[in-house]
Amino acid sequence: MHIEQLGWNQQLSEVFTPYKEQGFSIGRVSLEHKRMYRVLTEKGELLAEISGKFRFESNSREDYPAVGDWVVLSTREEEGKATIHHVLPRFSKFSRKVAGNQTEEQIVATNVNTVFLVNALNNDFNVRRLERYLLMSWESGANPVIILSKADLCEDVEKRVKEVESVALGVPIHVVSVKEQTGLDALQAYFHNETVALLGSSGAGKSTLTNQLLGLEKQVVQEIRTDDDKGKHTTTHRELIVLPTGGVIIDTPGMRELQLWEADSSMSHSFQDIEEIAQHCRFRDCSHSGEPGCAIQTAIESGELDEKRYQSYVKLQKELAYLERKTEIRAQLAEKEKWKKITKSVRHRR
Ligand SMILES: Nc1nc2c(ncn2[C@@H]2O[C@H](COP(=O)(O)OP(=O)(O)OP(=O)(O)O)[C@@H](O)[C@H]2O)c(=O)[nH]1
Ligand SMILES: [Mg+2]
Ligand SMILES: [Zn+2]
Secondary structure, eight states: OOGGGGTOOHHHHHHHHHHHHTTOEEEEEEEEOSSOEEEEETTEEEEEEEOHHHHHHOOSGGGSOOTTOEEEEEEEGGGTEEEEEEEOOOSOEEEEEOSSSOOOEEEEEESOSEEEEEEESSTTOOHHHHHHHHHHHHHHTSEEEEEEEOGGGOSOHHHHHHHHHHHSTTOOEEEOBTTTTBSOGGGGGGTTTOEEEEEOOTTSSHHHHHHHHHTSOOSOOOOOOTTTOOOOOOOOSOEEEEOTTSOEEEEOOOOSOOBOOOOHHHHHHHTHHHHHHHTTSSSTTOOSSSOTTOHHHHHHHHTSSOHHHHHHHHHHHHHHHHHHHHHHHHHHHHHHHHHHHHHHHHHHHO
16 A cells, blocks of 8 residues: 555655654554554554653643554564654644543544535434534634535435535535435545545434445444434444545544534634624624624624524634633643653652
8 A cells, every 4th residue: 555545745754754764664543442553554554552752751632643643653563563653743633622521632533634524414404513513624724525415315405505505605515325326426536645534423424425435334334213313323433444546534433522622713714704794783892782783683683694503603602711711720730740740750860
């Protein structure tokens, strides 16, 4: 296999040069086990662990390898093993807040060129959820593409497409059905030795689409629940899979909880329409909750702005502000922890 087929390119090659000169090899993380990583290299698959030095120098989850990362390796090919010494800088990173109450970042995938936001055209269809996914995509550095799957189950596709267009200005939308084999050819254009990650709720058809693009039944697929069209969380690991035609696909588990992780600039990107309207409010610090001359209220009343979309905007903003406060406290704690480590090591050396 050629390394280019895994998504390797000129820029990465330049970053890697100094390591190469020292005799290191390169690989890409395809799967994350508890403490081990499956890494794809030009010479095949290896099982890798991080070096002791790496562990010592890492302060947060973000420093550790994640699926999609390019890693600097020393290899023991006869044993099928390797050691990870560094992670090359990421050109994109898709994160969310880990489920539950902790304020911790979970890296879903890195070095993704395009993210397919998969939404089924059945009763699970949800524009508000899509808004969230779009926001995360803009923040990640990857280009979002909306996939409306299971078109065979939808009576009025046009209506759905219009709804999606209204929240996703300028984002490509593809209507597909694996069952009826429609709309699929157009997706090939996103691969060309690049990386595509599939995101969307459980049961949306991500693994079905992966198998389709791969040309074989690699990923396990399961029927959804019949009462509410929700999936059964069939895929449990994020995994990077190489396509025979070059390029890679990252299949991910449908998320139970999609909480945001820092999304400031992207908030404006996704809600440009609302922020533009808000510029016409009489007061610059208008809270849009009853002040005279509020353009937002006027736009909602006239129907120009969908009230639900506005509510969703307000909710997302609150969530971000909350997260920011919590993260600050965490950062302070992490800093303390780091210094503890350093002082300890200095003592040790003495
Ligand atoms: N009618 C129809 N069903 C489909 C289509 N694509 C997928 N499905 C069905 O949807 C169900 C769920 O598909 P999966 O591919 O397992 O969904 P997933 O997004 O990978 O779900 P998780 O792994 O749980 O996140 C399966 O029963 C598929 O057969 C389609 O185009 N049309
Ligand atoms: Mg799946
Ligand atoms: Zn206002």
